[in-house]
Amino acid sequence: MKFSASFLVTVLSASAASAFQYTRLDKNDAMLLVVDHQEGLFQLTRDHSPVEMKSNILAHAALGKVFGLPTVLTTSAETGPNGPLPSEIIAMHPNSSFIKRNGEVNAWDNADFRAAVAATGKKQVILAGITTDVCTSFLALSLVEAGYTVFANADASGTFDDKTASDANARMRDAGVQVLSMFATACELMRDWRNTPGAKEMLPFFDTYLPEYGYLARAHDAAVTNGTLSGL
Structure with missing residues (x-):
């Protein structure tokens, strides 16, 4: 029996649609990760204007405060040129876990960071790292592999240019990471x-x-x- 190409496309499309499941952000099962939003590394983000990027990383941290999300802060070699986290972020989360890594590029490679994430007891992760292609992508892929549902805040991650950001976001989407704007993240948490x-x-x-x-x-x-x- 022969089937037309249009028939096969229709069947495959219907099958894909029926398999889709909308996984929504749940403020009661979500944590927030602030990854390497450091003052020195800030200079690497060229696909947003400096004004936009500063606002976006502060907004990302503020989501944890507004929604009462367990929040984990982390930095990489902050005593060197990477610099510290902005004081505004630290002030928002005085009681949050703060893991200061010395060498690991992927935060998931740090045992203290993994323990802090697990201690939240949450299975949904809202994530933004200072660089989309490294800080965000490496950790997002590791979290998916570890069984977490990951939502990457694209507005609070940046990199050298639009192509690098696009490639990194595509890599994450292929692994099942949901890449959202800050506005979408906030609205989905609120509902x-x-x-x-x-x-x-x-x-x-x-x-x-x-x-x-x-x-x-x-x-x-x-x-x-x-x-x-x-x-x-």
Whole structure:
């Protein structure tokens, strides 16, 4: 029996669709990893502007604070040219595990870091490292291999150029890593503006770290306050 090419494509597409399972971020089963967002390594991120990158890495760290996520901080050789974590990040997480690695490029190769991740008791990982192709990718692949569900915050990872970032993100996606923006990560954790954290907590967060949305909210608030909102 012969089948047309279009028939086979239809069958294969239907099979792939039925196999898909939407794994959603769950704030009750998620941890946050801040990996090598160091002041010296910051200079390597050329696919974002410096202003964007600074805001994005602070926003990534702030997600842990807003949603009460167990957070693990780590640095690599911070006493050398890599430099320390920004003081703002350390101030956000004074009680979080902070693993200072001396040589391991892949944070997963450090036993103390692995122990800190396991100690959270969570199986979903929200991750951002300073370089997409090394700090983020190496760790993300290792976490998937270890059985974790990994969500990479692409906005808070950078590298030398767009091609390097694209190749690294493709490598992670091929391994099952979900590559998200900061906005998508925050909204999927929240799920509903009526939740807690919800509008009360997230609108100030977006006003600080995502001005496009923050100013949209300000405009709406001004219209409500001034009585000029209509047609809704």
